[in-house]
Amino acid sequence: MDNWKRNIKTLLEESKGKTMTRKVDTYEYESLETMINKGHIELTELKELFTDQTYSKWYEERNFK
Numbered sequence: 001m002d003n004w005k006r007n008i009k010t011l012l013e014e015s016k017g018k019t020m021t022r023k024v025d026t027y028e029y030e031s032l033e034t035m036i037n038k039g040h041i042e043l044t045e046l047k048e049l050f051t052d053q054t055y056s057k058w059y060e061e062r063n064f065k
Contacts, residue, residue, distance in 0.1 A: 004039055005063075007043060008036065008046065008063075009064060011043065011046050011047050011050050012050055012056055012059070012060050012064075014047070014050075015047065015050035015051050015053075015056055016053070016056075018051050019051065020051045020052055020053070021048050021051045022048045022049060022051060022052060023052055024049055024052045024054075024055040029055065029058060029059075032049065032055075033059060033062065033063070036059070037063070
């Protein structure tokens with residue numbers, strides 16, 4: 001696993017149980033996933049996105065299972 005993927009996995013784990021600060025709309029899921037995987041989103045923004053537990057679970061299942 002490359003460094004970027006490890007950082008994402010760490011942020012996913014860290015965000016579990018945190019209060020949601022940003023709700024991700026379902027129509028954004030796939031486009032955000034593409035941007036995340038290409039490294040086009042800052043880690044600080046990822047940290048905020050992953051507070052949406054529904055999105056973080058969806059992302060984790062598609063990219064780390």
